[in-house]
Amino acid sequence: MNPSKFKFAHLADCHLDSWREPELKKVSLNAFIEALDICRDEKVDFILIAGDLFHSGTPDLDILKSAVGKLKEIKDSGIEIYIIPGSHDFSYSEKTMLKVIEAAGLFINVSRGEVDKDGKIKLRFTTDKKTGTKITGLLGRAGALERSYYENLDLESAEKEPGFKIFMFHSAIEEYKPEFLKNIESLPLSLLPKKFSYYAGGHVHERYEKDEPGYGKIAYPGALYPVKFDELEKYKSGGFYILEYNGTLKSKFIKIEPHKVVAVTLNLETLTPPKSEEKIMDALKKEVLTDAIVLLRLKGTLSSGKPTDIDMNQVAEYVKKEGALIFKRSTTKLSSKEFEEITIEATGDMREIEENLINEHIGKIKIKTGNEKKLTTELMGSLDEPKDEGETVDHYNDRVLKGAGRALKTEDIMKEY
Numbered sequence: 001m002n003p004s005k006f007k008f009a010h011l012a013d014c015h016l017d018s019w020r021e022p023e024l025k026k027v028s029l030n031a032f033i034e035a036l037d038i039c040r041d042e043k044v045d046f047i048l049i050a051g052d053l054f055h056s057g058t059p060d061l062d063i064l065k066s067a068v069g070k071l072k073e074i075k076d077s078g079i080e081i082y083i084i085p086g087s088h089d090f091s092y093s094e095k096t097m098l099k100v101i102e103a104a105g106l107f108i109n110v111s112r113g114e115v116d117k118d119g120k121i122k123l124r125f126t127t128d129k130k131t132g133t134k135i136t137g138l139l140g141r142a143g144a145l146e147r148s149y150y151e152n153l154d155l156e157s158a159e160k161e162p163g164f165k166i167f168m169f170h171s172a173i174e175e176y177k178p179e180f181l182k183n184i185e186s187l188p189l190s191l192l193p194k195k196f197s198y199y200a201g202g203h204v205h206e207r208y209e210k211d212e213p214g215y216g217k218i219a220y221p222g223a224l225y226p227v228k229f230d231e232l233e234k235y236k237s238g239g240f241y242i243l244e245y246n247g248t249l250k251s252k253f254i255k256i257e258p259h260k261v262v263a264v265t266l267n268l269e270t271l272t273p274p275k276s277e278e279k280i281m282d283a284l285k286k287e288v289l290t291d292a293i294v295l296l297r298l299k300g301t302l303s304s305g306k307p308t309d310i311d312m313n314q315v316a317e318y319v320k321k322e323g324a325l326i327f328k329r330s331t332t333k334l335s336s337k338e339f340e341e342i343t344i345e346a347t348g349d350m351r352e353i354e355e356n357l358i359n360e361h362i363g364k365i366k367i368k369t370g371n372e373k374k375l376t377t378e379l380m381g382s383l384d385e386p387k388d389e390g391e392t393v394d395h396y397n398d399r400v401l402k403g404a405g406r407a408l409k410t411e412d413i414m415k416e417y
Helices: 022-041 061-076 097-103 147-151 155-160 229-235 273-284 312-321 350-361 372-383 393-408
Strands: 006-011 046-050 080-084 113-115 121-123 134-137 165-170 198-202 208-212 216-220 238-245 249-256 261-267 293-302 326-336
Touching: 006 022, 022 061, 022 238, 022 249, 046 165, 046 198, 061 080, 061 097, 080 165, 121 155, 216 249, 229 261, 229 293, 229 326, 261 273, 273 293, 273 312, 312 326
Parallel strands: 006 046, 046 080, 134 165, 165 198, 198 216, 261 293, 293 326
Antiparallel strands: 006 238, 113 121, 208 216, 238 249
């Protein structure tokens, strides 16, 4: 079957369970539920999720329960969901909820391939029964460690496959990186197979699309909903694409904004803590805060006192009284002449901070490996596995050691211990 007209959705980077605050966990979950409801109402034929459905391989059970319930509802409505694991979904111990949900038949992981006798990866296509669309892709890993998959990809066989084809990927492409992400690891466009109708990208949390000669339409929808302070501050919302094919492929971006975001940035240069409080309150009183996510970023150097002398409890009480959903603040760029705290500017989530630290210290310790960064990232990932509720210490230690063994390629040696 290959109908002349069909419709599909492209989501990425849902990062369910990414926020620490319960209020924002719920907002992120509601954004996901809203997006799937829109897909159903728009009568899409299938849905693509290009990596990082969850923020970790083993998310909070309440978040998981709600997400699975909505996935089942969509599946029961006749809409198939195709997915690839992202850098957060990936688990070095191969323990991830994606496998459980797939086993329940709620979505299909299309990141499949076979290694031939020459060591080349031949992609395996999944054909959507309703439209005849052929879908395949490659998973993402922290630090762009999926690059080796692309370098060993059998491009010829993928490019020769006939029909309307979609390639799903969870990687930054060097040629398309926004300036603020210039230092993250990425892949050159040349590593992607050509001659696909659509390239469904994930991992980059900023919307981008381009019709690339020799390839097809390459698109990133950005995060379905912002996953950290600076993303909420900059974008205030998220979204996804709905694409319609009728001889040509046309895209429409669907904005997801469950709550208004009020972002206030103030320069407190040369002010005292009491004067700073006045300036903060004056700025907030100009805003309508009801049911809003309120973000306050403070910067500058105080003329006296310390940043902690500013009565933020008073500010928080006012924001709450005005009916805000939640109040978050950032003071990493606020300092004092009297007291200068040594801080590390920790922008991004923990994985980004870890990657920056690894990049900074590469080469300082001599080890016998062809790729020190790859080994470090994989070993850290394997040792970061949480202990499950009710799991015995011996079983947990054995599971972590096996993951470390895969990273170090010492499984056979470790079997002796």
